[in-house]
Amino acid sequence: MTQVSPKGSYHLQTVSRALDALRLLEESGAPLSQTEIAEALGEPVPVVFRILHTLEGHGVVKRGRDKRYVPRGRVEADGLGRPLDILRVLSAAGSAGARSEEIAARLGLETRLVGEALVVLASRQLAAVSEGGTWTLGFGLIELARPLLRGTLRSAVRPLMERLRDESGETATLFVTSGDRQVVLDIAASRQPLRYELEIGAVFVLHRGAAGKAALSAMEDADVKRILEGSDLKNAERRRVLADVMDARRRGFATSLGERLPGGAAVAAPVRDESGRAVGVLGLMLPAFRNEPDRLPHLGKVLAGHLAQLVLPDTLAPANS
Known part of the structure; x- marks a missing residue:
C-alpha cells in the first residue's frame, strides 16, 4: 500500500482546493473577488491568495483591473x-x-x-x-427584436389588454418569463395622469411582485423550489413567498403592494394557451392610493375571468422557453 506523507497530503489538499476555486469561477456568471472566493470556499484569504496566485501564474485564471478573477478560458475562448x-x-x-x-x-x-x-x-x-x-x-x-415585438402572443393579447385598461382605468402589462427572470413584453398604459407604468424590456426577478408570483404559480413545484432557493430571500421570506404562490395557484391570480415599486399595487394572472400551458402573465398595475379595500381581489377575479375566455393557439412559445 502506498503511504502518503503529511507533506504530500497537504499538497493534495491544496490541489483539491485549487480545483474547487476554479470550478467556482467556471460556474459563476460574473468575475469574483478574492474575498468572495474565500467566503464561498470557507478558506482564509491568505490561503486563497496563494491558490489564485498559482493559478494565475499557470495561465488558468486571469485577474482584471477591478481585482476580480475569471477563468482564462472565458477570457480567450x-x-x-x-x-x-x-x-x-x-x-x-x-x-x-x-x-x-x-x-x-x-x-x-x-x-x-x-x-x-x-x-x-x-x-x-x-x-x-x-x-x-x-x-x-x-x-x-x-x-433584431422586431419579431418579438410583433409576435403572436403580443398581438393575440393586445385587445384584451386595451379592454382591461379601459374598464379598470389602470395600466395593463404583459410579461414573459426568460430563465429565472421576467421581462415586460408590452403595456397598455392607463390614461390617468398618475399611473403605474413599467418600461418595455424591463427585467425583474420572479420572487417579487404580483406578476412574478403569478408566473411561479403556473410552474412545477420543483421549478418553484429551485428559483426560490436560488434567490436572495431569507428562509422566512422564502416561506412567505411560497405561501403567496400557493394562494395565487388556488385563486387564479396574485396580488402585491409595494414589492417592485414603492407606492405601487398590482394584480396578475397566468396567460395560458389551449393546452393549458402558461405562455405569459398579464397584470394590472396602479398607484397604491387608488387601491380601495377589496379592489385588488375584485380586479383579480375580473382579470382571471377574461383570461379564462381568451383562446390562444398551442403553437405559441412557452413563457419559460
Whole structure:
C-alpha cells in the first residue's frame, strides 16, 4: 500500500482546493473577488491568495483591473459570449453608456479584446460610440427584436389588454418569463395622469411582485423550489413567498403592494394557451392610493375571468422557453 506523507497530503489538499476555486469561477456568471472566493470556499484569504496566485501564474485564471478573477478560458475562448456580455453591460448602463475600459473592468477582460468586440458590434449597428468614446446600444437591436415585438402572443393579447385598461382605468402589462427572470413584453398604459407604468424590456426577478408570483404559480413545484432557493430571500421570506404562490395557484391570480415599486399595487394572472400551458402573465398595475379595500381581489377575479375566455393557439412559445 502506498503511504502518503503529511507533506504530500497537504499538497493534495491544496490541489483539491485549487480545483474547487476554479470550478467556482467556471460556474459563476460574473468575475469574483478574492474575498468572495474565500467566503464561498470557507478558506482564509491568505490561503486563497496563494491558490489564485498559482493559478494565475499557470495561465488558468486571469485577474482584471477591478481585482476580480475569471477563468482564462472565458477570457480567450468565449468568442460568442463576450459580445453578448458587452451588450448586457451597455443595456445596464442605459443612455449614459460606458467607456471600453469600464466595460473591460466590469467583465474582467482586456480592454483590447473589448475594443475589438465593440468594433464588430458597431459594424452591425448593435452598438454605437460617441465622439467622446462612450459606447451605447445601437438601433440595430430594434430590428433584431422586431419579431418579438410583433409576435403572436403580443398581438393575440393586445385587445384584451386595451379592454382591461379601459374598464379598470389602470395600466395593463404583459410579461414573459426568460430563465429565472421576467421581462415586460408590452403595456397598455392607463390614461390617468398618475399611473403605474413599467418600461418595455424591463427585467425583474420572479420572487417579487404580483406578476412574478403569478408566473411561479403556473410552474412545477420543483421549478418553484429551485428559483426560490436560488434567490436572495431569507428562509422566512422564502416561506412567505411560497405561501403567496400557493394562494395565487388556488385563486387564479396574485396580488402585491409595494414589492417592485414603492407606492405601487398590482394584480396578475397566468396567460395560458389551449393546452393549458402558461405562455405569459398579464397584470394590472396602479398607484397604491387608488387601491380601495377589496379592489385588488375584485380586479383579480375580473382579470382571471377574461383570461379564462381568451383562446390562444398551442403553437405559441412557452413563457419559460
